[in-house]
Amino acid sequence: MADSSAEEKVALFALLAERPHKMSWSAIASEVALRGSAADMWNELHPPTFEGMNDEGGRLSDAQSQLDEWASGDFDVVTVLDSGYPTSLREIYDLPPVLFTKGELQADVVGVSVVGSRKASDPGVQIAANLARGLVDRGISVISGLAAGIDAAAHTAAIDAGGRPIGVIGTGIDLAYPAANRDLHARVAEAGALISQFFPGAPPRRQHFPMRNAVMSGIGRASIVVEASEHSGARIQARLAVEHGRPVILTNLVVDATEWGRALIGRPGVHVASSTADAMSIVEDVLSSDMRSDRTLPVFSLSG
Template sequence: MESNLKEWVWLSSIPGIGAVKSRKLLEHFGDIHNVWSATAAELAVLPFLNRKDILNLTNVKFKQDVERHLENIHKNDIKVITLEDELYPAYLKNIYDPPLVLYMKGTIQEEEKYLAVVGSRRATSYGLDMAKKISRELAECGITVVSGMARGVDSFAHMGALEVKGRTIAVLGCGLDIVYPYENKKLMENIIESGACLSEYLPGTTPVPGNFPARNRIISGISLGVVVIEAGERSGSLITANFALEQGREVFALPGNVNSIKSTGTNKLIKEGAKIVTGIDDILEELNIYFIEENTKVSFNKNLQDERILRGLDNDEKKVVECLKLESMHIDNIARKTGFGIQLVNSILVMLELKGVVEQLPGKIFKLKL
């Protein structure tokens, strides 16, 4: 991977070429080296690129800048995980717009189970206590707690996992060489020691407001589900919950005082169908996760390989169902995984819906109907 690392970093650095366009470029050209080498004429035939995109992709300056980016990456002891790496989290890889690369300080593990815990930056003492309690208990069950290292609920979620020496992941809306907020410097060090800090942004990227909604899709996309602890009516945590729904993830919400503005968002989520959380049993049961204490290890079973699902299906239908056994998936990703054309996948999914095997979620995401 080291030989083409500069090509991945280059593509991730180009203005206007976000996750979706990057994915389409890789699909069209086959690999990252061919994208790097593409001429303006080859790029001009692609309908998803505009004139400015083509100019940026062929601009020599952006290629020359890669050496500086790599120097910053190595200087700050940052690892680069690309979409092709085995360590790239499987759940995140299968959202509609996965980050082209993840910049990381710390470690992530294969087969790690993630659950996001998010909430208000200005939470009440009740919200902070519950964020820490729920995260602590999840970590004790071997689940990695994911949050955004913001003030308030996010910070207490990380602290809860760290209290029991559990693993936790912080997804940042800036470069990993920047501590934001700065008072979380020690917390960031502890997270890196017991898990990882991740970002799709190059070192030196400042925490501008526009970065955080994009960051939130990673928090939800990497996770089995999202637990919202406290949220006002316009809380960024609701953006994370909406991403979770679009990605086919479960959304959980902690009920709060109906007179508190800090609970307006969470109570609204519950009214709209989010699962009520009063303890981690509610979460584990909904996700079909059980654990058996055996040398303090945890066994997970999502019970998605029930033979009855495949009965009466033809081979093409079975192939689509196999894609959905582990997680919900966007129709484009189903087509890519099966190798079927998008029209064929669409007709297969219609038949599977009629047979009661799959259901469609918002954003052309499909999940098994168990």
């Protein structure tokens, strides 16, 4: 798939603004990807005039103005129609239509999420770092949400080990949340890729973070939940993992501390790891299974 043309990008953003038939953005993304063209969908809804595409409501002009403004930013705009859009992300039902990125986002990335509680314990931080280093040693990108605690520990260790981190954030690509992780955002972008599905300038909102987790799930091939509380956002990620049909690896810290973690034991694709070596063995089995199959099967990430 080649990169989308300027006309296709304009049509896509016009569709996102219009939301025809009250379609969700993910539904629009799926329809556009299926057709291979946003302009085709726009023209079906708005029959062209003699002058070309129909812009009676001005949405095409607005989209062009927005894209022109973003063109001067220090980030890239990757749509579901572009060859640089992650292949694994196309396989989930709630795929985002557009990603704003800094750094180098590889379409065929092989990554595993290392995520968990923002209020991490010292053992949890150490486990996250050990897991990140183990993934880097195997040439696997470390995916996380750049939150405080487990996320930050995993990304810091990955960078220090010379790996390629992938940070998926719940704000616009031009913002850092929490602010204390601003330098880490920059380091992640320099060493790997920083990704947001939200428009530049979008502040952190409660509903953004489950959406962020879905993207982490879609890009990843496996997920390791290091540490989480009973009411952690990791519960949301676990639900999404089940919906996506993708594996989750829970450490003993999660199983021992949460009822929801224990409730997951025995569910298809859910594994419990008692050590770093155990977790790495599970990851290797998952990746080997993917390589033996005819399809790429991304796995799931949990964020605390």
